[in-house]
Amino acid sequence: MASSAGLSLCGQALVVRGGSRFLATTIANSNDDSIFIYDCSTAEKKPQENKGEDGQPVEKGSDTILASTFSESGSYFALTDDSKRLILFRTKPWQCLSVRTVVRRCTALTFTASEEKVLVADKSGDVYSFSVLEPQGRGKLELGHLSMLLDVAVSPDGRYVLTADRDEKIRVSWLAAPHSIESFCLGHTEFVSRIFVVPDHPELLLSTSGDGTLRLWEYRSGRELHRCLVTSLQEPGAPQREKRFTASRIAYCRQDSCVALQCDGIPVVYIFQLDALRQLLVYKQQLSFQHRVWDVAFEETPGLWVxxxxxEAPVVLCQPVQGQWQPVSENDVLNKVSSHLHGNWAMLEGSTGVGDSFSGLYKATFDNMTTYLKKKEERLQQQLEKRQRRKSPQPGPNGHTKKLKLGEASSGC
Incomplete structure (x- = not known):
């Protein structure tokens, strides 16, 4: 399995992951130059890890990190890997608290608002909860879909759990009783790749899909408020992108209600302004980079890390200048982070983007009428050839054709 590169930011803590490893450091303007590096291939392997939560043998994986996230306060960090493990960390200071097994490979995870549980969504469509307060506790099945889950989120008030699946649905369930469904957000025409509940406007939800749209929802009612076709935002003269591409990251800055959208590792980041009063998204600008973008994240002060x-330049820091986001040329923190990543480039080398796996999720379409007509034409052609063979004269022993009279049989010699 190809390794995927990702970026996470919470407060002053920054995490970059690649392959089976992640590197954590601080973006504070201080003399703290320390880093924490963890490698999942060296994670503790207990005897009970040979079986998953359903009692079935756990097949050996590649240890590649599949998903990771911070808790809201940044006190905890969790990841899941290709070996079907959930690994929980305390971040102040960094310390591994537990290594637990999950039933199937996971696609996304999130902490509850209270930070008492971490919710894990998997490829079979199930969501399991794992206790943070009891780091060794087993997982509990909370809800399930009939198709693969691609993302999971929790409302800021902790009342709702939102799940996005391959079958174009966003489901809003009660966290305390996940079998109770509050609403569905329906309208996407391809798989829903990402969902994001806006923290300072907790009634609003952002979603992206393989249909190339970014949508704004009032999720409790399931009402779509605004839709933006991302493929229509290409600037004049820019290279034409494929019609089918997926947003692999939604990042949000509370300070100016700015939304950054990154799509499938292309060297472009789209910037929007969320107008909560008018309930719409305003497109602002397009940031182009010299290299393929893997991931993006906002820091608390206006700063976008790419x-x-x-x-040579693994990270770029962009800041607003007169209303337009621009890359920063010189910055001590940027230089420090770049130096750390340059020295640990082996974990990122050969990486794919966090959303590259979405390309295989598009559903194949079949034109049944074309297939039917083609087969019908083939059958008619075969019947015509049979008729022609029956009507054609039969060759005699010396190669000459012989016409048979009615009732006369051929001797064959």
Whole structure:
């Protein structure tokens, strides 16, 4: 399995992941130059890890990190890997609290608002909860879909759990009783790749899909408020992108209600302004980079960190200047983080973007009428050839054709 590169930011803590490892450091303007590196391939392997929560043998994975996230306060960090493990960390200071098994490979995870549980969504469509307060506790099945889950989120008030699946649905369930469904947000025409509840406008939800749209919802009612076709935002003269591409990251800055959208590792980030009063998204600008973008994340002060496929410049920091986001040329924190990543480039080398796996989720379409007509034409052609063979004269022993009279049989010699 190809390794995927990702970027996470919470408060002053920054995490960059690649392959089976992640690197954590601080973006504070201080003399703290320390880093914490963890490698899932060296994670504790207990005897009970040979079986998953359903009692079935756990097949050996590649240890590649599949998903990771911070808790709201940044006190905890969790990840899942290709070996079907959920690994929980305390971040102040960094310490591994537990290594637990999950039933199936996971696609996304999130902490509850209270930070008492971490919710894990998997490829079979199930969501399990794992206790944070009891780091060794087993997982509990909370809800299930009939198709693969691609993302999971929790409302800021802790009342709702939102799940996005491959079958174009966003489901809003009660967290205390997940079998109770509050609403569905329906309208996407392809798989829903990402969902994001806006923290300072907790009634609003952002979603992206393989249909190339970014949508704004009032999720409790399931009402779509605004839709933006991302493919229509290409600037004049820019290289034409494929019609089918997926947003792999939604990042949000509370300070100016700014939304950053990153799509499938292309060297472009789209910037929007969320107008909560008018309930719409206003497109602002397009940031282009020299290398393929892997992931993006906002810091608390106006700053957008961009992880890209470049050993010389693995991260770019953008800040607003007169209303337009621009890359920062010189910055001590940026130089420090770049130096750490340059020295640990092996974990990022050969990486794919966090959303590259979405390309295989598009559903194949079949034109049944075309297939039917083609087969019908083939059958008619075969029947015509049979008729022609029956009508054609039969060759005699010396190669000459012989016409048979009615009732006369051929001797064959």
């Amino acid at each position: 992880l890209q496929d470049s050993r």
